[in-house]
Amino acid sequence: MFQRSRPSTSQSNSVSTSYGYYGYGDYNTTTTSRPGTRRNTGRPSTARPRTGASTIARVEAQNVVCAIAESRGISPTVGLAFVNLDTAEAVLCQICDSQTFVRTVHKLKVYGPSEILIVSTAASPRSKLFSIVEENLEDIGSKLTLLDRRYWAESTGYEYIQSLAFREDIEAIKISVTGNYYAVCCIAAALKYIDLGLGMVFSAHSLRMRYEPSEGSMMIDVSTIYSLELVQNLRDPKSRDCLFGLLNETLTPMGARLLRSNVLQPLTEAEVLNTRYAAVDDMTKKEELFFATRAALKNFLDADRILTALIVTPSKTTLQTTEQSINHVIMLKQFVNSVSPVFEALSGTASVMLNNIREICAPENVAPVQELIDRVINEDTTYARQPLELRNQRTYAVKSGVNGLLDVARTTYKEATEDAYQHSTELSREIQFIVFKEYNIRLDLKYDTARQFYMKIATTELEGKALPPIFTNVIRRKNNIECQTLELMKRNQKACGHMQ
The missing domain is CATH 1.10.1420.10 (MutS, DNA mismatch repair protein; Chain A, domain 3)
Incomplete structure (x- = not known):
């Protein structure tokens, strides 16, 4: 959709960082140079030594906006909200952290936000959280933006949950975030910035939103992630010789993203793990089921990105955005056609998890969308990667007689x-x-x-x-x-x- 620039990988003491100050009616960015800061020797450093690799290895570059806020005290509470603009997913967290904010830094490095929003009053005087986030910016690969305190309103956060979350999830999310003041304030700031600062609006009840408690998953220290080469080889960052590289036999971008997240944040809930083990066991014992499922997933496009592109409305319609919209509809057509083979492939499974997936892919769930597409789009229209072929597919996508x-x-x-x-x-x-x-x-x-x-x-x-x-x-x-x-x-x- 749109790309954000990444900071260079030069030494942090010589980097000048631009901070954006945004008001409701004023979006002119005021840039200030950050002088080289001397590290406080009174606390341990949370940043790893520079090794030439820009950040924890990612499956792909994703556009993630993160808002972060803290309480003050000996054991600070930190609220975080991550909004992935490529997959239309929002994750809210609230962590009881230590004075070194090691859990917060771990969370930031797992999600790898392209932009981190922090309340402007934290910069002058610098709060400890601000200093630590600033110190780790290069490792995370993020841009830091200061936002006025008025955006961090709990009431606004609840309004966004009510209007943007899936209807069936609203009450569950509200119950989950009850008492988590800072997490709700962060989702308010992140979505307000996306709306007013980036000019992007999510359609009503289209944002996949969830609260992620600190319990239920293992926290692996960032230095351990690097030393054990969980997602990146220390000698060659582009090499597949790491745990994630060896495990990653996924056929879809969605699967690769989920695998990476689970490698960095392993689940500890026995019930969920046992359900997954049962699915793996069923696939292992039934080879036909396994190979049929892989064959069905082989031609899958990135469903997360396609669906997100359809629900995010640009603030200004241009020829380019219109062409992209047609491309996305053609991609949606191909995605819808790919769902039925998954339903058929999973027939005969004994796994509860796989049966749930099969029910989601049932023809009656896909039929309404299929009918809308078939009413307007030619049956032989497919998504093409070559520019001329894609242009022709886009030109002749709509049936004759519609307009x-x-x-x-x-x-x-x-x-x-x-x-x-x-x-x-x-x-x-x-x-x-x-x-x-x-x-x-x-x-x-x-x-x-x-x-x-x-x-x-x-x-x-x-x-x-x-x-x-x-x-x-x-x-x-x-x-x-x-x-x-x-x-x-x-x-x-x-x-x-x-x-x-």
Whole structure:
């Protein structure tokens, strides 16, 4: 959806960090340089030595906004809220921590937020939590943003839970967060910042929200995670030679994310673990069940990201956001078609967990969405990865007769596309027989999203001769020359204009 920049991996004492101060009507970021800070020798350092690796190894770069708040006292209480903008998931936590905030730092490194929000009054004078978070910024790979105290309102947090959480989860979440004042304040700050600061709005009752108690899972010290190479090889950060790398035989991005989370935060609840063991045992004993399930999951797209993209509304609609929306609908179609094979593959399982999954994938649960898609989208429309193929799939995704203006625009687009191919063929002949009579120059018509149609010529085709002046926008890439002509640019513009 959108990318956040990561801090460089230079030494922390020479880094200048920008803090954003946001008001309801003012989103101009005030940047201040953070002077090099001398570490307090009176407390143990929570940051690991710099090893060249930017952070704990991740399955993928995710856009996670975290809000953090603390009580004051000998045994401080820390509230945290993580909102994953890629998977539409919000996690609330409240931890009774020590003076070194080791549990809080562990939580931050497990979730790896791209941005950490903290109340502005914690920066002047610096609270101990602020100093420790600041000290660990480079390891976490986060940007620190200061937020005015008025955003950290418990009542606002409950309003967001009421309006954004799944309807069936609202009461359970409210009961879970009762008495957890700081966690509720943090979800208020995180969602208000996403709304007003980032210009993103979640649709009503579309956010997968849960409270994660500190009990029920094991806390592994950050230094232990590194020394045992649980998720990253110490010598080669890109190597798969670590526990997560050896275990990761998952076929979907969702499975890889869940596995990583469980490696870093192993469950300790016997009932949940026994349910999982029973599912593994069933898969182990029934090979047909195992291989059928893997085959069904093989073509799965990233369902978390697809569904999130559909429920997050951009503050401003543009041609690009509209094209992305069509892409997401096509991806949703492919995802819906992938659910039925999972339902069929899990038939005959004796596991309670696998049976629950099978019930979720039942045809009657998928049918309403399938009918809405089939009503408008052509049956043979599939998601494509090549730019030109994806553009064509997007152009012809909607059935004929749904919108008359769209049908007319598509006809014109088809003509303009055919003109572009024809122009390339004619130009190839013109160069071959007129410009360079004694040489054969082969042109390959290519397409990318930024330039639309362009031509690619191998440098060996020219044999040291100058490129004819008819070509413009010339780019030389290794053994190829990429270029366009004025006529081709006009036809690109014509095709693009009719699809807007």
